[in-house]
Each structure stands twice: as structure tokens, then as C-alpha cells.
Amino acid sequence: MTATSTPLYVVMLGAPGAGKGTQARMLSETLGLPQVSSGDIFRENLKNQTPLGLLAKQYMDNGALVPDDVTINMVMERLSRSDCAAGVILDGFPRTLAQADALDKALKAANLAISRVPLLEVSDDALINRLAGRRVCRDCQAMYHLEFNPPAVEGKCDKCGGELYLRADDNPDTVRNRLFVYYKQTAPLIGYYYAHGVLFSLNGDQPMEQVQAELLAAIQA
Ligand code: AP5
Ligand code: ZN
Numbered sequence: 295m296t297a298t299s300t301p302l303y304v305v306m307l308g309a310p311g312a313g314k315g316t317q318a319r320m321l322s323e324t325l326g327l328p329q330v331s332s333g334d335i336f337r338e339n340l341k342n343q344t345p346l347g348l349l350a351k352q353y354m355d356n357g358a359l360v361p362d363d364v365t366i367n368m369v370m371e372r373l374s375r376s377d378c379a380a381g382v383i384l385d386g387f388p389r390t391l392a393q394a395d396a397l398d399k400a401l402k403a404a405n406l407a408i409s410r411v412p413l414l415e416v417s418d419d420a421l422i423n424r425l426a427g428r429r430v431c432r433d434c435q436a437m438y439h440l441e442f443n444p445p446a447v448e449g450k451c452d453k454c455g456g457e458l459y460l461r462a463d464d465n466p467d468t469v470r471n472r473l474f475v476y477y478k479q480t481a482p483l484i485g486y487y488y489a490h491g492v493l494f495s496l497n498g499d500q501p502m503e504q505v506q507a508e509l510l511a512a513i514q515a
Pocket of ligand 1: 309316358427437472498
């Protein structure tokens with residue numbers, strides 16, 4: 295992307311475990327744009343025991359959403375940094391209508407708009423299986439799956455050798471609540487972005503490389 299082209303703002307939409315993080319990371323590497331994940335920023339804050347991280351933990355541990363004002367301020371601050379000038383791959387934000395509205399207003403004020411919103415569609419059974427088998431690197435946040443994308447050495451990251459762990463909110467009870475919260479608070483964004491003419495659906499129940507190929511083709515069309 296050249297400095298003169300329109301900044302590309304992509305919002306990854308989909309249920310917990312649909313593959314937003316996996317696809318956002320691949321897209322970010324291919325397009326050279328930053329991946330901004332609200333969940334990763336909360337987890338990074340928690341790792342560093344910041345007040346924001348400790349506040350977010352109270353919600354994340356139950357699978358509930360962190361309040362809109364806190365989340366919106368945090369993401370807007372991240373988007374204002376210079377590395378986002380050419381565009382960004384948003385992963386996990388927005389996930390309420392209030393967040394979507396705040397993002398639209400901020401972009402509009404800068405004469406910008408959301409470019410595309412891929413919706414990753416995956417069945418609920420597959421989602422639960424994906425989250426139970428997910429392992430994440432403590433050091434570089436690389437994502438693995440015990441069955442679909444296992445590391446070469448059990449418990450160790452292929453990229454940096456870091457320790458792999460199971461996220462605290464990936465236990466079955468919390469996953470059920472995260473799915474409930476998704477359908478109640480985030481699924482309305484499907485209609486919102488459809489009405490804005492930027493939504494497109496992808497079958498997320500295919501191998502990761504196939505999903506990525508279809509995602510790239512749609513974004514570059
Ligand atoms: P967040 O971190 O955003 O989690 P999430 O939305 O629940 O999504 P996940 O990260 O669980 O899944 P994903 O879709 O990224 O899938 P992944 O690529 O990892 O949020 C966590 C919490 O933070 C929230 O509950 C909330 O408390 C808080 N929060 C965050 N943002 C917020 C906001 N905006 N407002 C308020 N609160 C907020 O893939 C899953 C697994 O499947 C992996 O193991 C992967 O290897 C595997 N996999 C991926 N693709 C495939 C494939 N095609 N085939 C087979 N396996 C695959
Ligand atoms: Zn790593």
C-alpha cells in the first residue's frame with residue numbers, strides 16, 4: 295500500500311473461536327498493516343498488572359464484555375498512533391453497537407470509513423472444540439491448536455520457544471457465556487455493517503489457508 299492510497303480499515307467479525315485472531319495476524323503480515331486486538335491489549339495489561347488489566351480481568355474471567363467507555367478510549371488511543379495511518383486490521387473491536395458507533399464517528403471526523411467487514415461463520419460445535427484445543431504462546435502470542443495446528447514440540451512455541459498456555463477464559467463454562475454474550479451484544483453488528491454495505495461472509499469452517507485466500511481475494515477485489 296502506498297502512502298497516497300485510502301487507508302484500509304478491516305473489522306474482523308465472528309464468534310469467539312471463529313478465527314478472527316488467526317486470520318487477522320495472517321492478513322496483517324501479508325498487507326503490512328498492524329493488527330489491533332482489544333483482547334490482546336487487555337491481556338498484555340493484565341500480564342503487566344496495570345489498573346486497566348486488573349479491571350478488565352473482572353469481566354474477562356466471566357466471559358462478559360469490558361465496559362464500553364474503557365474499551366473505546368483504549369482502542370482509540372491505539373488507533374491514533376502513527377503506525378495505523380495506512381490502515382489497520384481490527385480484531386475483537388468493535389463488539390457492541392456503541393463501540394461501532396464511536397469508531398464510525400472517529401473515522402468520519404478524519405474523513406475515513408470502515409473498508410470491509412469479513413464475517414467468519416463457524417458452527418457452535420466447532421467453536422467449542424477450537425477454544426478447548428487452543429494454546430497461546432506467553433511470549434509472542436502465536437496461536438496453536440492441539441489438533442488443527444499443533445506445535446512441533448509439545449507445550450513450546452515454534453516461533454520463539456515460549457511456553458504455551460490455555461487461556462483462563464477458554465474453560466467450558468466461560469466459553470458458553472462468551473457465546474451467549476456474542477449472540478446478544480455483538481451479533482447485532484452483522485446487520486449494522488450489512489446496512490453500511492461493507493459486510494461479507496466467509497465460511498470459516500475450512501482450513502486456515504483456504505479462509506485466508508478467500509479473505510484476501512475479497513479484500514483486494
Ligand atoms: P478476545 O480475545 O477478543 O476473544 P474472542 O472474541 O472471544 O475471540 P477469540 O480470541 O477467543 O477467538 P478468535 O476468533 O480470535 O479465534 P482464534 O483465531 O484464536 O476477547 C476476550 C475477552 O476480552 C472478551 O470476552 C471480553 O471480556 C474482553 N474484550 C475483548 N475485546 C472487547 C471489546 N471490544 N469490548 C469489550 N470487551 C472486550 O482461533 C481459535 C482456535 O481455533 C485457535 O486454536 C486456532 O489455532 C484455531 N483455528 C483458527 N482457525 C481455524 C481453522 N480455519 N480451522 C481449524 N482451527 C482453526
Ligand atoms: Zn512464541
